[in-house]
Amino acid sequence: MHDVFADDGPVQLFIHDDGETPRDFVQDLLCTVFGKSRQEAIASTALIEVKGAIPCGPYPSPVARALYNSAKLLIRSKGQPLLITTESADASRPCDLCEAPRAVTEIILSGTTASLCSDCLLAARRSSEELPSSEFRYAFAALEWHFAGIPRNHILTRSRQFPGHMRADVQIAIDRLFTAPIHFFGVHEEYRYETLDFAELMHDDRRAPAIAPPQYHDVDIGEDEPVKCLVNGLWLCRTGDLRYAMLLSFHRDYNHEPTLRIELAVPVGAAGNALVQRTLAELEVAVHSARSYRGKILSLDGGADYRGRARGVTVHRLPTVDRNEVILPERTLRLLDRNVLDFVGSRDRLRELGQSTRKGILLYGPPGTGKTHTIRYLATNLPDHTTLIITAEQVGLLGAYMSLARLLQPTMVVIEDVDLIARSREEMGPCEESLLNKLLNEMDGLKQDSDILFVLTTNRPEELESALAGRPGRVDQAIEVPLPDETGRGKLVQLYGKGLPLEQPVIDEAVRRTDGVSAAFIKELMRRLAQASIVRDGGNDVTAADIGSALNDMLFDGGQLNAKLLGGAQGMSAGR
Structure with a gap:
């Protein structure tokens, strides 16, 4: 018999179905000797039973000899009758396209197997580009x-x-x-x-x-x-x-x-x-x-999206808030501008002078005084900044938020009601303390030249953990958002009542009677005045009596809890 290994040409090995060798042994042989995966070995064993034999290769002659000897050794050691034969690749089955007796490779398309020589294989690859995807x-x-x-x-x-x-x-x-x-x-x-x-x-x-x-x-x-x-x-x-x-x-x-x-x-x-x-x-x-979200106001998905378009990130479309719509004492507005808007505008020069460009701001004050409104003012007026709004229940996602913040710099990271996770450690459980540590680590871990601004809000500054509120580099400036003064209350009455027929005496009466209330209280008062006016004459007139009636409902008839919920002051007179 001619020794195919004596030639220098490629050699093909054939594994035959003898009807006796266990299927598991054939699969193990294909895996250990021929390097097939378990799934490939299972499929090949099934093909042997259908076709009677399958080819392996072709291989260069030295490789084929080594594989053949390894296979025969394993077969003899296990006492199996499995038959493996060899054949010169030049004598292999003819190519299905050119019918030349050359080494072929099997490929599959739409369930049909084709055996092609190397030349036809290249031609088939080129022609496959013209095949319809179907x-x-x-x-x-x-x-x-x-x-x-x-x-x-x-x-x-x-x-x-x-x-x-x-x-x-x-x-x-x-x-x-x-x-x-x-x-x-x-x-x-x-x-x-x-x-x-x-x-x-x-x-x-x-x-x-x-x-x-x-x-x-x-x-x-x-x-x-x-x-x-x-x-x-x-x-x-x-x-x-x-x-x-x-x-x-x-x-x-x-x-x-x-x-x-x-x-x-x-x-x-x-x-x-x-x-x-x-x-x-x-x-x-x-x-x-990352241009898709840069310069926008974002939060990670949390809750229903009835448009069905949220996939990880929610984009908030907030109207621009002008400076004259932020009703704060002038000194507070100037402090806000210096520490946020002016600071951002000076970042490049600060960096050149070797100064840090990261910053932490704490906005504090009673509920309803306008902290959220102030953040909207900053978010819609910071040039090219991306704003990330994190509510207290989303602090567990802080890692993902900070990855976004670093990617989308310059960014403003807003954490609302930070006191819910940054209380005194003595009052915390282990889960809350873990969230606080994560927040502190993120603030500490920022590079000095990071273009990231933290803005934290709280209604209860006295309860903030000292590690957050008392260490420079985490919070650089605390800014009080106070209850509106007389001038502020007058501006709020006109802002929230701009669609009402308000005469100056009515405005003055509303300002006088709302000493010590929050901005949110005045907003609700204007809505009730509008409702009273509509019921009386279709919204054509607002009187001082409407103010008294609305304040009775808000401060007295509803009890102390109602007054507290609406942001009313203790000891206010109803003017009855």
Whole structure:
């Protein structure tokens, strides 16, 4: 018998079905000797039973000899009758296209197996670019055709993961980088709790992921049109003679926000490695430019979105608040301007002089005095700043918020009612203390040149933990937002009653009778005056008697609790 190993040409090994060798042994042989995965070994064993034999290779002669000897040794050691034969690759089965008796490679398309020589394989790869996408039913078939002739163990993958709330920017980056793929597909996820990756896509058994229509979610970024974001997708691409593929999917981890996963598959080698490095670098630069949310007012999703467009980030569309609409004592406004607006405008020069550009502001005062309104004034008047609004119940998401803050600098990070997590440590449970430590660590961990401004609000400054309120570098300036004085009450009456027919004597009476109340109280008083006027004469007139009646309801007839809830002062006269 001719020794095929004596020739220098490639050799193919054939594993035969003898009807006696246990299936488990054949599978183990394929895994241990031929390096197949368990799933591939199961599929190949089934194919042996159907076809009577399957080819392995072709391999260079020395490699084929080593594999053959290893297989025979294992077969003899286990006392099995399994038959393995060898054949020169030149004498292998003919190519299905050119019928030349040359080494062939099997590829699959739409359930049909084709054995092609290397020349026809290259031609088939080129012609596959002209195939309509509808020809492919399963992801593994599309990948087999795309990487035809490249063994699976000669394909490597590398991946990056991005926060799920950045999916709009990731989508924009992908749309810019992958403009002309050979083929693009959506992929059906049968098991949503598993991460879809190339290893999964290459399954060619009953679990094989199917090609599916691309699925998109509309994600609101605060513009006229939402961003159309892909749920998952497979791109088959080529640059020159190098073929590669990209997969977009989600990595899901219980009790954590899903992360967006980008995986690239390329042939082993310097060219493939360079392409991966370049593509991932371009993708990261595109994502870190992060233009979708920059300069807007944001919070992470929490609660229902009845438009159905929230996917991680909510964009707040707040009307611009002018300075004359912030009813505070002039000294308070000047302090606010110096420590926020003027500070931000001086950042570049401060940095040049070696000074820190991060800052912490504490707004404190009784409920209803306008702290939230003041924040809206700052958020809508800070040039090019992104504002992140964190409510007390969302402090557990502080890590994600700070990642956004660093990415979208310059930013203003607002934590409302900070006293709910920053009380005296003696009054805290372990969970609250953990949140406080996280907040302090984030404030301490910022670089000196960070363009991040913390604005904290509290109704109870006396209860704040001394570690937060008493250490420079965390809070640099406390600003009181007091109850409105006489001048302020007059401005509030006119601001909230600007649609009412208010005569000056009525305005003066309202100012006189509301000493010691909050801005929120005056806003509610104006609404009740409007209601009384509508009931009496359709809203054409407001009288001093309307003021007395409204104050009776708000301060006295409703009891002390009602007065406290509305922001009324103790000991106010009803003027009966």
